[in-house]
Amino acid sequence: MTRLSVNLNKVAxxxxxxxxxxPDVLRAARTCLDAGAHGLTLHPRPDARHARADDVMALAALATARGVxxxxxGNPFAAPRPGYPGFIALCREARPAQATLVPDDDGQITSDHGFDFARDRERLAPLITELRGFGCRVSLFADAGSAVESAAEAGADRIEIYTGPFAEAHAAGTPDDALAACADTARRASAAGLGVNAGHDLSQANLRDFVAAVPGVEEVSIGHALISEALYEGLDTTIRRYLTLLHPLRPLRAL
Structure with a gap:
């Protein structure tokens, strides 16, 4: 079964x-879990433009209490600064079940590429060892087609396939090559002893096609599309509730 971890950055x-x-990130997290989500994801960045260190600790406590x-x-190479102790330090304190390492620069709007494993493997290896010492399963963000075997050599437990190119191709009506690349990457990762996660721009429009074509996906992390879809699909009910408050005696169409 592929598990759904909801990324709450957009709420932050x-x-x-x-x-x-x-909106309250913790309340949103509870709502997601009450609806059946299997887990929670946060990607705190050094500039704290969305999730902050206090959000991390609040969700860590919730996850422990709820058994999820x-x-x-985060980027383990990003330097600590005021308000951001560094990714390794956050994991040391929060003890997440999974630490997903991502090679994003400080100025990136969103993660848009995986690691260059040939270049980064030796730098990653001691950090992976440290994170595993905290009890974290370690996943590395990986482009489809990359040398994921090197992720296993560095000591990682999983990869997370970057699915942005697939989502773009799917929206354009030409997903086959991107799906094939993702599927091949998943197979090679599995053969190397790695679990497979996936994330970035997965949505209701493309998720079923992705999991049907890519073998062994253990977890998908979805945030931007999920929160966007929730705005549309929840607006009708919310508007009707406001109108009921304003005009309690006026008959309204059923919610």
Missing amino acids: VLRNSRGGAE ELNLE
Whole structure:
């Protein structure tokens, strides 16, 4: 069974755009778990533009209380700074079930590529060992077609296939080559002893095709599309509830 981990970064973005505490990341997390999500994901960045260190600790406590996994994503090479102790330090304190290492630069809007394993393997290996010492399963962000065997040599437990190119090709109506590359990468990862996760721009429009074609996907991490879809699919009910508050005696169409 492929498990769904919900990335809550976009809830934090909306909160931070206004200041204050709304929308509440912890309440959103509880709602996702109540709906049946298998786990929670956060990707705190050094500039704290969305998820913050306090969000990490709050979700770590919730995940422990609810018996679900927290997947913490981040660049282990990004330098600590005020408000951001560094990814390894966050994992040391929060003890997520899974640490997903991502090679994003500070200025990137979103993660858009995997590791160059030939270049980064030796630097990653001691960090993977340290993270596993905290009890974390370690996953490495990987481009489809990359040398994922080197991820296993570095000591990783899983890879997360970067699915952005697949999602773009699917939207254009030409997904076959991208799907084939993802499927081949998953097979090679499995042969190397790695588990397979996937994420980035997966959505209701493309998820079924992806999991049908790519073997052995253990977990998908979905945030941006899921939160966007929730806005559309939840607006009708919310508008009707506001109207009921304003006009309690006025008959409205059933919710």
